[in-house]
Amino acid sequence: MAKRVLVVEDNELNLKLFCDLLRAHAFEVAPVKDGREALAAARAFLPDLVVMDIQMPHVTGDEIIRQMKMDPQLRAIPIMAVTAYAGHDDEERIRAAGADAYVSKPISLVRFMEEVRALVPTETQEAPQP
Structure with missing residues (x-):
């Protein structure tokens, strides 16, 4: 069964890139x-x-992360923040909100997928190696 990823991104091109890559x-x-x-x-x-x-407009990603981490149904879901904010203080603030991983834009496709796989191992990764 395929692992499921919710992608929250207001930029059309980034949304398409992340979804197509996943x-x-x-x-x-x-x-x-x-x-x-x-x-x-x-x-x-x-x-x-x-x-x-x-x-994002209207509500920031770190606000959404905080809300998710307070929700009993959603709090255990890992969250990977993807942002143009690249300062050390920004990463600390975003992780303090509850993000499990942090990737700065512009993203490296390889790094993006490494972080995804680290947070959501697929069945082939979980299988013991002979």
Whole structure:
């Protein structure tokens, strides 16, 4: 069964890139363009991972992360923050909100997938090596 990833990103090109990349690696993906819809989408989709943009209109990614971590149904879902904020203080603030991983934009596709796999091992990764 494919692992499920909720991608919350307001930029159309980034949203398409993340979703296409994840689908190419056999993940089931649900895209969300408006952060205000993220919590309802997470409850409906029940993802194995959330990829969260931080800088969005209406509600910031770190606000959504805090809300998810307070929700009993969602708090155990790992969250990978993807952001243009690249300072050390920014990473600390985002991790303090509850993000399990932090990737700065522009992203390296290899690093992005390494972080995804670290947070959501696939069945082939979990199998013991002979």
